Amino acid sequence: MTIDIVIPNYNGLALLKENLPRTIEEIERYKGLVIVVDDGSDHNEFEALEAFIKSLSNGSIILLRNKKNLGFSSTVNRGVAQSKADLVALINTDVKPEKNFLEAAIKDLESDDNLFGVGFLDRSIEDGKTVLRGRGLANWEKGFLVHKRGEVDKTDTFWISGGSSIVRRDLFEKLSGFDTLYGPFYWEDIDLSYRAKKSGYKIKFEPDSIVVHKHAEGAIKKHFTDAHIKTVAYRNQFIFVWKNITDLKLIVSHLFWLPYHLLMSILKLDAPFISGFIFALLRFPIIILRRFKQGKLYKMSDSALFR
DSSP, X not given: OOEEEEEEESSOHHHHHHHHHHHHHHHHTTTOOEEEEEOSOOHHHHHHHHHHHHHHOSXXXXXXXXXXXXXXXXXXXXXXXXXXXXXXXXXXXTEEEOTTTTHHHHHHHHHOTTEEEEEEEEEEEETTEEEEEOOEEEEEETTEEEEEEOXXXXXXXXXXXXXEEEEEHHHHHHTTSSOGGGTTSSSHHHHHHHHHHHTTOEEEEEEEEEEEEOGGGSHHHHHXXXXXXXXXXXXXXXXXXXXXXXXXXXXXXXXXXXXXXXHHHHHTTOXXXXXXXXXXXXXXXXXXXXXXXXXXXXXXXXXXXXX
């Protein structure tokens, strides 16, 4: 199988200087490419990035640039569209691969043609501590999908991360990649994983494919306020439900609990929740269009996936 790596970048030169050389070492084992897609970084930053990549380049790096900042989904989708490989690893600028990090995940994909993608084990650096991430759990609570970190002692997972995983390129493109409705960030990987499973494909968590992930140093934490991040996360939680949930019982549950959540957000002065709801409503027409378009591939019910 041929393999490329796609890295979205926004003003992440310092992180790329730290992590890109190791990434190149790993992809050279497979004679693949590293495709860096710059998402409208500052002019001086991009010029410095160009010079840095030129100093490293042995033909294994492609640098693309968005004319303006488009967000995570659009940037990753552009990188995957540039690739012609069978498999594409998706990693962020704040991710450093460990040695042979692709080996176990590739074996998983070679052994199961119905496997859409494999998530890596994240050694996530948080407040000076290492938290093991990469396996996600989720359940339906009070009208919403609620997700959380799972222990890394099993290989089943509800989603695989858009910043540390590997996918089949043809299936990624068949599913239209990450949905740009979620831009600029958050929930796009949960959404794609869910659509892949609902379309009859499988995903897996691979604890032997390991990366170190310094989340606090990534672009989101550096360039957006906590209030803005929360607003986007709430908005995208609404978008996920309105776009993907088709089981009547779950739809009724969402509509039943929605007035309660809105009332509680008003009483608690939770402005991000209220703003997130309003911003989701503004996108409602296109959400419904995506719902019908993407739903044509679905083969499984929501209830089956939650079981």
